[in-house]
Each structure stands twice: as C-alpha cells, then as structure tokens.
Amino acid sequence: MKYQNIIFDLDSTLSSIEGIDELGKLRNMGNRIKRLTREAMSGRLPFGDVFIRRLELIRPTLAELLIIGKLYKNNLTPGAGKLIEWLVGQKTNIFVVTAGYTECSYALTDKLKIFRKNVFANKLIFDLNGEFMGVDKSICLWREGGKREIVSKIMDKHKGKTVCVGDGIGDWQAARAADGFIYFGGVAWRPEVAVKANTVIKERNLWKLKDYLE
Ligand SMILES: [Mg+2]
Incomplete structure (x- = not known):
C-alpha cells in the first residue's frame, strides 16, 4: 500500500449524486442549481460565491437534508463499500472532506463505517422548526481553498x-x-480536472482505485 x-x-465520488443538485430538484430549481454546480466544480466560477448563492436560492430545511442523506446512501458509487473494506484491512486512515453538509454526509459515511471524527463537512444553522438560517462560516469548507486547509490539517496530525x-x-x-491525486471521473466527467490529474479513472467503479493504491 x-x-x-x-x-x-x-x-460524485463516494456517492453517485450531487446533493445540492438533488436539493435543487426538490424545489423545482434543478437546472439552475445544476448549472451553478458545474461551473464551480470545473473552476469557471469562484466556489465560495456559488456555495452561498445556491444556499440562498434553496434555503434547505433540516428535513430536506435528511432526504438527501438517504439519497446519498441509496446511490453509493459501485465498488465503494468493497474499497473501504479493503482499505480498513490495509490499516489505512480513511477521511471524507466535503463541501456538502454534515447531516446528510453522516448517512453515507455511517453506512461505510467511516469514523465520524474523520468526516469534515459544512454545517448549516436551523431554527427550532428546522428552517434554514444560514451556514456556519467558522468551518472553512464553504469557501475557496477550504478543502486544502483541511487536508493540510489532517496531514499535520497523521504521519505517512x-x-x-x-x-x-x-x-x-x-x-x-x-x-497524490486520483481524479475519479466515473460519475461526473470534467475535462478541466482530468487534464490536471496524473491518475484518471474513467470507469464507474471505485474498486478500480485499488490498482493505483497498492
Ligand atoms: Mg465531488
């Protein structure tokens, strides 16, 4: 290893959906949200701007986040479970860093038996009725460069x-x-990202990763 x-x-990596796009569909804003997501994921629009704009358009409720959690779980990318089991066997530390939201992310990571302390996600703020109030901006993942900050912190703490x-x-x-970076294009093919990556996986199966990890 x-x-x-x-x-x-x-x-679009561990799960074959984009949670925010699914939230958009619930509100009949599917195409509008999807377009924004695509622009942000390929780097054509600044991530932080798109993140806030999509949330302000949708203003998701807590109940809706839980629906997305179920969708994540039901749309697990093929090979994900097998790969995680193999990684556990190899004693690899497994982390999830996502600009998605904590409440829905746990539904999927619990299913894959990834420790919650190793899951880094955004946190939305709700009122007592579960209505949207805002995003916890003390967590850096809502903005550009946020994932990189978390990756650096993980690396400071974990050797190897x-x-x-x-x-x-x-x-x-x-x-x-x-x-290292492995571009997983099995769910969403983004040429702008693929050209930057040394390792590109086109197959819609995460088990393929094993060949590049061994
Ligand atoms: Mg993704």
Missing part, C-alpha cells in the same frame, strides 16, 4: 503519505498539499 492516509470527496480522491477542481487544489 502506497499511502497511509486516503481522503475522499463525497458528491496521503492521497486525495475526487472529481472537482477543489479536490485537485486540495491534493496539491498532499502526495
């Missing part, structure tokens, strides 16, 4: 080589602080 630490993205796996431009940026 080449790496002691592996850091996964969640949307670290690889990042993801599909967005932010994952590639984050991986520049790490020892």
Whole structure:
C-alpha cells in the first residue's frame, strides 16, 4: 500500500449524486442549481460565491437534508463499500472532506463505517422548526481553498503519505498539499480536472482505485 492516509470527496465520488443538485430538484430549481454546480466544480466560477448563492436560492430545511442523506446512501458509487473494506484491512486512515453538509454526509459515511471524527463537512444553522438560517462560516469548507486547509490539517496530525480522491477542481487544489491525486471521473466527467490529474479513472467503479493504491 502506497499511502497511509486516503481522503475522499463525497458528491460524485463516494456517492453517485450531487446533493445540492438533488436539493435543487426538490424545489423545482434543478437546472439552475445544476448549472451553478458545474461551473464551480470545473473552476469557471469562484466556489465560495456559488456555495452561498445556491444556499440562498434553496434555503434547505433540516428535513430536506435528511432526504438527501438517504439519497446519498441509496446511490453509493459501485465498488465503494468493497474499497473501504479493503482499505480498513490495509490499516489505512480513511477521511471524507466535503463541501456538502454534515447531516446528510453522516448517512453515507455511517453506512461505510467511516469514523465520524474523520468526516469534515459544512454545517448549516436551523431554527427550532428546522428552517434554514444560514451556514456556519467558522468551518472553512464553504469557501475557496477550504478543502486544502483541511487536508493540510489532517496531514499535520497523521504521519505517512496521503492521497486525495475526487472529481472537482477543489479536490485537485486540495491534493496539491498532499502526495497524490486520483481524479475519479466515473460519475461526473470534467475535462478541466482530468487534464490536471496524473491518475484518471474513467470507469464507474471505485474498486478500480485499488490498482493505483497498492
Ligand atoms: Mg465531488
């Protein structure tokens, strides 16, 4: 095993959906939100601006986040479970760093038996009725460069080589602080990210990663 630490993205990587796009669909804003997501993931629009804009358009409720959590779980990317089990067997430290939201992310990471302390996500603020109030901006993941900050912190704490796996431009940026980046294009194909990556996976199966990790 080449790496002691592996850091996964969640949307379009461990899960075959983009949570925020699914939230948009719930509000009949599917196309508008999807367009914004695509622009941010490929680096054509600043991530932080898109993050806030999408949230202000949707203003998701806590109940809606829990629906997305179920969707994440039901749309696990093929091979994800097998890969995580294998990584556990290799004694690899497994992390998830996502610009998605804590409440829905745990639904998927619990299923994969990834420790909650190793899951880094954004936190939304709700009132007592579960209505949207805002985002906790003390967590850096809502803005440009946030993933990279978290990756650096993980690497300070955990010895050994670290690889990042993801599909967005932010994952590639984050991986520049790490020892390697694997672009997983099996769910969302983004040529702008693929050209930057040394390792590109086109198959829609995460088990393929094993060949590059051994
Ligand atoms: Mg992603």
